Amino acid sequence: MSGAAEGLAGLLDQLCPMHALLDATGHIAHAGPTLARLCPKEEMTGARFLELFELRRPARSATMDDLRALAGRGLHLMTRGAPRLPLKAVLTPLPEGGTLGPSGGALVNMSFGIAVTEAIRQLNLTARDFAATDLTVEMLYLIEAKTAAMEASRLLNLRLQGAKAAAEEQAFTDTLTGLKNRRALDPVLTQLMASETDFALVQLDLDYFKEVNDQFGHAAGDHVLQLAARAMRAETRKEDVLLRVGGDEFVLILSGVTDAARVRDIAERVIARLEAPIDYEGQPCQISASAGGALSCRYPHPQAAEARIMEDADIALYAAKSAGRGCFRNFEPSMRQDREARRSS
Template sequence: MNGALPADMTTMAVRELGRLMPMFLWIAPTGQICAAGPTLSKVCGAGLLSGARFFDVFDLTKPSPAATMADLARLTGQRLQVRLRHGARTALRGQIVPLAGQDGLLVNLSFGIAVAEAVRDHRLTDADFATTDLTVELLYLTEAKAAVMEELAALNHRLDTARNAAEARALTDALTGLANRRALAAALARAVDAASRGRRGFALLHLDLDLFKAVNDTLGHAAGDFVLTRVAAVLRAETRKQDTVARVGGDEFVLILPGQVDPAQIDAVARRIIEGLETPLVFEGRPCRISGSIGATASCLYPVPEADRMLNDADTALYASKRRGRGRATIYAPDLRLPEDRRAPEQPGPGAGGSGAG
């Protein structure tokens, strides 16, 4: 505390005033800061306030600029807005009361609505506020509200995650993790709509496993499940992220390949899938070999593509592959005729024949 105290402003009185108004300033007629409340000293830094002039520490922004003590005195009773010139430049609000006997001015400051930021920036606690100040209660309410909002946000996130997981399960085949019939229907509807609007065309492939029944009959359903998961892995490896791969039956799969309408491209994908399926597998020390037959069609073959018609045509091409001896791919054409059935009965054995395209 600097400057001579008036007779009615003892050191004890200043200390007690600081308890009631922890952000007060006593400004001498010369503009020198004679005393300050403990919280304001903490915010500004006691060394900064010691012996300083008011206008060296604070900028007066409202209601009007002031450069002299006379200017400041004329603002008595009005709401002030000031800002620290240094450091965090915290914004403050206050009011001026003139002291009797030409002893200067008493200014009581507060943080206003920026109290939460001030508490954070200056590491204030409830001890830095007067016991009658509602600021502490407001801060507790603010913290409680923030905690409630955080918990609500976390709850909403958990609900969104659970809903998304439930939707994913509803669209996913439980064994293979591929899309199921429901997901396929939605994806096919989108693909047909896009192609009908003149956007990107697509290929539709229907895959049926060959010799899968023999695996189930000789090695059991556990081996069958093992094979199906490996089939799913092959299909993922040979398709792109934007493709749809769905399991639609026990050993039947349907693929949607957006942007693939060239017969050579479709045939190349089908050949790679069949080659991958014919890689020998071993289940619990016993070999199990399968292959696959594929029927395919493309949206560009139709004036207006229709989901049911394309599925039927892909199915027709699939049966053509089956009748030609399995392990083959056939691309549908309007003049496609089913050949004579050359399939041999499925027997447990070393596996399927070589792949080929019809």
């Protein structure tokens, strides 16, 4: 190279580190430092350009004249050797005379385009491998920062959602028994109505629980409530919902149950289980339970079921207590009539 050509090459190394100077035969007379990272410099200098880079678009070229004919057009290249990377390029013919480079040659300036992240990974490129005015590195930093910020935001949202779910679960949970509480009843019923799922609702009160509190104290009462909740849970299915809605008041929602005989069977099993004495510090605590049930499928519309089923189950519970406690009653319309007659008498 002449002194002027060498000066041009040094200048291009700083301004266009991905350039190649081609001679009139299409061989690489000089390669920018970043482009040279694609293969050893001694292999690139003097090699034929089209033997190292495959021209994918706009047309396949075989000679230097073919390349010069593409001057000013956007070129799409692919490295032939490893690593296989797509490149974008533009070619500018050099003036005749050779004062600024090989006579009859061309300057090809290239970039990694959208493959820049893969090139950085495979070639271990740093900011020094790009021109000082190239915004690629800054853009990558911004993308990385944005990605990190989005990931941090995503994790924060997950934590907030988890905290919200935990807070809601805590708000809907009875701390003593671990069952759902009164606040959870309306959302459970609303969800069942919205899904048009038939169910049975059983209201259950513990009998003789006040006597346990009076005789053995509130600690014994808490112990009895915890074991009673555990016994009721043991007699129900995973898909059923058991709630403590008052001091010794419980609601059992049996999902998908439409048969009154089955409701009776489940309720009577629960009552029998609760009648077993509960030991508290060596003292037997004796309780029982009264229960009343109603079926959602007996109501013509879901809205009617949601409004009436709790009331009808409560009427059935009253009938069970009137029958001597320790038993179960399914709601019957005559029970409502009996209650209204008592109120009017």
